[in-house]
Amino acid sequence: MYTKEKQIKSVTLKIPENVSLKVEGSSVIVKGKLGELKKDFSKSRVWFELKNNELTIFTDQKGRRGKALIGTIRKKILNAITGVNKKYIVRLKVAHSHFPITVKVDKGFIRIENFMGEKSPRLVRIPNGVEVQAKEQDIILSGLDIDSVTLLGGMLENATKVKDKDQRVFLDGIYIQSKGYE
Numbered sequence: 083m084y085t086k087e088k089q090i091k092s093v094t095l096k097i098p099e100n101v102s103l104k105v106e107g108s109s110v111i112v113k114g115k116l117g118e119l120k121k122d123f124s125k126s127r128v129w130f131e132l133k134n135n136e137l138t139i140f141t142d143q144k145g146r147r148g149k150a151l152i153g154t155i156r157k158k159i160l161n162a163i164t165g166v167n168k169k170y171i172v173r174l175k176v177a178h179s180h181f182p183i184t185v186k187v188d189k190g191f192i193r194i195e196n197f198m199g200e201k202s203p204r205l206v207r208i209p210n211g212v213e214v215q216a217k218e219q220d221i222i223l224s225g226l227d228i229d230s231v232t233l234l235g236g237m238l239e240n241a242t243k244v245k246d247k248d249q250r251v252f253l254d255g256i257y258i259q260s261k262g263y264e
Contacts, residue, residue: 090140090141090142091140091141091142091143091148091149091152092138092139092140092141092152093138093139093152093153093156094136094137094138094139095136095137095138095139095156095159095160096135096136097135097136097137097163098163098167099135100114100115100167101113101114101163101166101167102114103132103137103163104132105130105131105132105137107124108122108123108124108126108128108129108130109121109122109123109124110123110130110137110159110162112159112162112163112165112166113166114163114165114166114167115166115167116165116166116167116168116169116226117166117226118166119162119165119166119226119227121158121159121162123155126141126151126155127141127142127143127151128140128141128151128152128155129141137159139152139155139156139159158229161228161229162226162227164228164263165225165226165227165228166226168263168264169224169225169226169263169264170224170225170226170227170228170231170232170261170262170263170264171222171223171224171231171261171262171263171264172222172223172224172231172232172234172235172258172260172261173220173221173222173223173258173259173260173261174220174221174222174223174235174238174239174256174257174258174259175219175220175221175256175257175259176218176219176220176221176255176256177219177253177254177255177256177257178254178255179252179253179254180198180199180252180254181196181197181198181199181254182196183195183196183197183242183254183256184196185216185221185256186216187208187214187215187216190207190208191205191206191207191208192205192206192208192214192216192221192238193205194206194238194241194242194256197242197254197255198244198252198254204241204242206234206237206238206241208234209230209233209234210230211225211226211227211230212224212225212227212230212231212234213225214234221238221256223235224264232261235258235261236258238256239255239256239257239258241256242254242255242256243255
C-alpha cells in the first residue's frame with residue numbers, strides 16, 4: 083500500500099528593523115511607529131516560527147490551496163508591516179444630481195441623509211481603528227489596517243447603490259476616488 087507523508091510548505095519573511103513582530107499561538111502582533119496591529123489566523127491551517135528577525139509561515143495543505151493560503155497570509159502580514167509605518171487612506175466622493183446627500187459622522191456611525199429623497203437616514207458602522215473625515219462632498223477614511231479601511235469604503239459604496247432605476251441617469255451615490263498609503 084502506498085502512503086504519502088504530509089508535505090509541509092513554507093515561506094520566509096524578513097522583518098524590517100523599524101518593526102517589531104511577535105507570535106502568540108496563531109496570532110501575529112506587529113508594532114511600528116504609528117501603532118500596533120494584531121492579526122488572528124486561528125481559522126487557517128498555518129503555524130509560525132520566528133527566528134533571527136525572520137518569520138517563517140508553514141502549512142500542511144496540499145497543492146495550489148496550500149500555496150494560495152501561504153501567499154494570502156504572507157501578504158496580510160506585509161500589509162500590517164506597511165500599515166504600522168504608513169497610514170492607509172481611501173478618498174471617496176459624494177455625487178448627487180437629484181437630491182443633495184449629506185454625510186455626517188455620529189458616535190461610531192456614518193449617517194447618509196437624503197439619499198434619493200429618503201426620509202430615514204442610512205447608517206454604516208465604522209470599524210475599530212478607522213478615522214473618518216467628512217467635508218461637504220469629500221470623505222477621507224484612514225487607518226493602520228488596510229482591511230478595515232477598504233471594508234468601510236466598500237460599505238459606503240454599497241449603502242448608496244442605486245437599484246431599480248437607470249444607473250446612467252441616476253448617478254447619485256458615494257464613490258471611491260483613490261486608495262493608497264499616506
